[in-house]
Amino acid sequence: MGRQPCCEKVGLKKGPWTAEEDKKLINFILTHGQCCWRAVPKLAGLLRCGKSCRLRWTNYLRPDLKRGLLSEQEEKLVIDLHAQLGNRWSKIASHLPGRTDNEIKNHWNTHIKKKLKKMGVDPVTHKPLVSNPSDPPQSLQNHHQQKEEQSCSTSSADAAKTPSADNFIDSVLTEAKEEEDGTSCMANASLLETIEVMDMNSFCTDEVPLIDPSDILVACPPSSSISSSSSSYNNGGGGGGGGNFIQELQFPDLDWSYGEFGNSGDGDNQHSKPWDDDDFINWDFLVGSVDDKTLMLDPHPVNSCQRSALDQSSWTNELVQ
DNA sequence: AAACACACCAACCGCGCTTCT
DNA sequence: AAGAAGCGCGGTTGGTGTGTT
Structure with a gap:
């Protein structure tokens, strides 16, 4: 059977992701969780195909990713x-x-x-x-x-x-x-x-446990590392980051089971905790964005995917710190 | 300092599998 | 059962950074 391209190619952006696009994608997933990837770009206001969004998220934006060379x-x-x-x-x-x-x-x-x-x-x-x-x-x-x-x-x-x-x-x-x-x-x-x-x-998809949202701690890097260049922004200097700027954040209790953070979408991830303290090294723009008020997390989640337990203001305040 | 070569890695592409109708 | 749609995987490409001449 013939196969259509994953998306209408016309008018869709390709190539490196910009900070703005990342923001949109993260913001969308933070507020809505992961759903149908095909619908994500439309709903998130991105001129990308769903596949590209999924790839960007799983390979780069996912907060539980380790960066840097393999040990x-x-x-x-x-x-x-x-x-x-x-x-x-x-x-x-x-x-x-x-x-x-x-x-x-x-x-x-x-x-x-x-x-x-x-x-x-x-x-x-x-x-x-x-x-x-x-x-x-x-x-x-x-x-x-x-x-x-x-x-x-x-x-x-x-x-x-x-x-x-x-x-x-x-x-x-x-x-x-x-x-x-x-x-x-x-x-x-x-x-x-x-x-x-x-x-x-290590364990496989089926063994992936669910996490208590209150256990999730997120590192918060400084906004000073924001780069104007999409590429250097992407590469982030190899990800050795983390270090002394770590702040602990409560993460919204999205309905993200570990499975949903699984590698390449099979849900086969196996963390005892979804994010390490070194995570979010690439999320510096998030902080910066909150600073300049360009990123607004939806305070009124529309489904069970969104955070509910965490007080919105404390979450935002900590993010801004 | 400039030019070139190499290394690295994010992102793209196309195919196959699974699920849905 | 067959076609369509969606998603994930593996191979490959191209842009950028770094090292060398």
């Missing part, structure tokens, strides 16, 4: 998961709270791929990269040999496994790490333990 542990987890799942970025992202599939995909393509190749690992198969498959480099053969001889295996389950792509990556990563900073086998074991714990703590 070593996250990176390791991504590699492990990629070995199991392949390029199913949304599935991989579901194991990394606060990370989006797009972010992980980008990180994979720009960092991890290179790193693995450098280490002699095929980023696609997670097996040794060799010109002649029957003749792997000595160093790689050693990896397998050493791996089998290792007395400090990460788990009995691992030990029981036959050598796999996963194990190979583990050993290569372990060695690379040792070469890098001289950490011991025990240290790596603890790293892997941590990752296993992360794995155990």
